Amino acid sequence: MNAPNASMNFYRAAMFAGSLLTWYVLTETAILPPFFFGEPLKIAAQMWTWFSSGTIYPHLAITLLETLLAFVGGTLLGLIAGLWLGLQPTASDLLSPYLKAFNSMPRLILAPIFAVWFGLGIWSKVALGISIVFFLVFFNVFHGVREVNPVVLANARMIGANKPQLLRMVYIPSAMTWVFASLHNAVGQAFVGAVIGEYLGSVKGIGYLILEAEGIFDINAVFAGILTLTAFAYGLDTIVSVAERRLLRWQPH
C-alpha cells in the first residue's frame, strides 16, 4: 500500500465527519428513531464521561488484557504448530481431518464450555480468543511452510545449511509473509473472542459494559462501547502494520 498523501488524508477525515454529521441530522430530525440508532453527541458525551471519570479504565484494561493474551498466545501456538506440522507430512496427514473439522466448527459456541472450565474470569475469554486466533495463524503458517520455494530450499541445503539452520534461514522468513496476512485478521478476531466471552458471562470488561447498557436500553452507551472497541482494535491493527513494514522490508512495494 502506498503512503496516503495529504489530500487523501483530508478526504478520509471529511468522510468521517460527513458520516457523523449525516448520522446526527438523521437522528436529530427523528427520521431515524434515536431510541434505536443513538445520538452521536450523547455517545460522545458518554465516552467523555467514561474516560474523564476513569470508570471505563478497569473494563478497558480487562478487555485489552484478554485480547492481547489471546492474540499473542494464539499466534505463538499457531506458529509453532504450523511450523511443526508443515515439516511433518505424516503427522499432518494424520491430523488433517481433525484440524479441518475444528476449523469449520463455529468456535464461539465453545464460549459456554470455556466458562464452565475456566470460570467467569479472564481465562475463559482468553481461551476462546486463542481457539479462534490459533487456527487463523496455524493454517497460514502451515501453507507458508508447505509453499516454500523448493529451489531456495535446495540452494540453502547446497551451501551447507542443516535442519535448524534451514528453519531459521528459509522456513520462518518464508512463512512470515503468510503470518502477517493472518495477523490483521487475528487482531479483530482476538477482540471478538474477548468481547463475546464477556458478553456471555463476566463481571468486567467492555463486553460487560455493553451488555449492561443493553439491559437498560441505553443505546448510546452500547454505541459508545462499540466505538471504543473499534478504536482500540484499529490501533492494534496499526501496530501490526508497523511491525509488518519493518519485518517484511525485503518485499517490493
Place this chain on the structure above:
Amino acid sequence: MTAPAISLRDIVCTFPPSSKGRTPYTAVQNVSLTVADGEFVSVVGPTGCGKSTLLNVAAGLLNPSGGSVDIFGEPLRGLNRLAGYMFQAEALMPWRTAMQNVMAGLEVRKVDAAESRRRATEWLERVGLGGRGDAYLHQLSGGMRKRVALAQILILEPRILLMDEPFGALDVQTRQLMENELLALWSANRKSVIFITHDLEEAISMSDRVVVMSAGPASHPIGEFPIDLPRPRDVAEIRLTPEFLRIHAAIWETMRDEVLKGYQQHERA
C-alpha cells in the same frame, strides 16, 4: 594420475508415474560422465533430455535409481559437500540483502561475523557489485542477482561447480558479460565444472569438452567433443573464428536429429 573430480557411472534415473495407470518415466539411462580435476565440461541437449537430473545426481540432491557417483575417488553419500550449485531458477533468499546472501554459507559454517562480512565484501567487489551489498534482491536486476548467486557459491571455495543453465534467463549482452566473468573467475582458480545449457554456442565458447545428450526419455550421451580453442577466450569474439564454426558444425551435425526429436516429443506432451 589423480582421481577425476566427478565420475558418474551407468546412471539411471527413473521417476514413479505421476498418476495411476501411467508408466514410470526414465529420464536418463546408462549415463557415464567423467570430469577431470580443473576441467570445464558442458552438457548440451534438447529440451527435457534430463540434463538437470544428471546435475542433481552429481550434487547429491537426487539419488539415482542405478549407477554410482564418485567424487575425487570417494563414493558420494548425501549432499556433495565439495560442490557449489548454481540453479537455473532464482535460488537466493529474497528476505536477505545481497551481502547477507553471500554471507549465508559462511554463517552456517559458524565463521566469525566480521570475518565473513570482510570476505563477502571482497566477493561482491569481485563480481562487480561493490557498494550494492545492502540492496534487497528485488532492487537488483536479473544479471546482478546472478552475480550475487555466483558470489554466494564461490565464497565457499568449492572444488566443483555445477551450473544448470545459470544465464538462461538473461538477455544476450548481459549473458556474454557473465560468461566472460565466469571464465575469468574460473581460470584464476581452476575448478571442475559441469555446465548445463541448451545453447551450443555458449557450451563451445566456454568449455574444454562438450557432451551431447540424446532426446529424452532414457536420455544418454551421444557424442563427446574436445574443444581445443586457445584460452583465455572472449565468448563474443571466439564465435566468429573459423575453428569455432568448424566445431559448431560438427557438433550440430550430431545434435540436429535429437533436437527435432525432442521438439516433437515436447509438442505431443
